Amino acid sequence: MIEVIDLEKSFGSQKVLEGVNLTIFDKELMAIIGKSGGGKSVLLKHLIGLLKPDSGSILIDGIDITKLSGKELDKIRERLGVVFQGGALFDSMTVYENVAFPLKEKTRADKSEIHERVMQALEDVGLWGMEKKYPAEISGGMRKRVALARALITEPKIVFFDEPTTGLDPIILNSIHRLIMDTHKKYGFTGVIISHDIPEIFDVADRVAMLHNGVIVEVGTPDEIKNSLNPIVRQFIIGMEVPAFKP
Numbered sequence: 001m002i003e004v005i006d007l008e009k010s011f012g013s014q015k016v017l018e019g020v021n022l023t024i025f026d027k028e029l030m031a032i033i034g035k036s037g038g039g040k041s042v043l044l045k046h047l048i049g050l051l052k053p054d055s056g057s058i059l060i061d062g063i064d065i066t067k068l069s070g071k072e073l074d075k076i077r078e079r080l081g082v083v084f085q086g087g088a089l090f091d092s093m094t095v096y097e098n099v100a101f102p103l104k105e106k107t108r109a110d111k112s113e114i115h116e117r118v119m120q121a122l123e124d125v126g127l128w129g130m131e132k133k134y135p136a137e138i139s140g141g142m143r144k145r146v147a148l149a150r151a152l153i154t155e156p157k158i159v160f161f162d163e164p165t166t167g168l169d170p171i172i173l174n175s176i177h178r179l180i181m182d183t184h185k186k187y188g189f190t191g192v193i194i195s196h197d198i199p200e201i202f203d204v205a206d207r208v209a210m211l212h213n214g215v216i217v218e219v220g221t222p223d224e225i226k227n228s229l230n231p232i233v234r235q236f237i238i239g240m241e242v243p244a245f246k247p
């Protein structure tokens, strides 16, 4: 379980997080939505230990990661997988090498185990046969799949997705969402997805939290969020919904 308690963060005179409180249960898929520049990525960076808050805490299975550094933090981070917005692949490495990288770095797996696990992960994300390609030779959607395979390869307990569909067309977007759901089912991780995809994310997440002006203003199931009477939530959702294209 992840518990964010009264998390505050300012950059200079700009207060970005004003006391964020959020509980994410084991094995659920939690989406965090909110307007651009509202602090979602800053919150995510705290959750993965890249930023330290001014005050407040983040408990992962009861351990306050905001108080950790060095090896202790690394140990917790080994249980986390992150799919960064741009994929953050190594351009000079093949798809295979990118996916194998965390196993080589973080585990003592031998060559044949690495091979088996990489090929399985590539199959799980629908990239079988692509292992020899370089990131520049594959599409944006495929790069996101590689990033997901790389995040999953160490079978992390928690996977963070930072806007996993940015820059993708609607068909690829849906296929990435389907992939998140399928791998979530297969691997059983706790998933935290920063998302701009309204309404599509409602079909993916178990629960949705809305971050607004540095606080979580509403948390609930997709249906609860869709039917929320909170004017901030209503305005945001209506503003984000793209009308269906009718020829």
Ligand SMILES: Nc1ncnc2c1ncn2[C@@H]1O[C@H](COP(=O)(O)OP(=O)(O)OP(=O)(O)O)[C@@H](O)[C@H]1O
Residues within 6 Å of the ligand: 011, 016, 034, 035, 036, 037, 038, 039, 040, 041, 042, 043
């Ligand atoms: N390292 C930093 N130094 C100073 N200001 C920062 C830093 N990181 C983020 N900010 C500021 O914090 C605010 C929130 O940024 P953040 O990237 O978290 O927004 P977001 O909700 O993820 O937006 P988007 O949906 O557009 O990605 C912005 O005003 C941003 O300029």
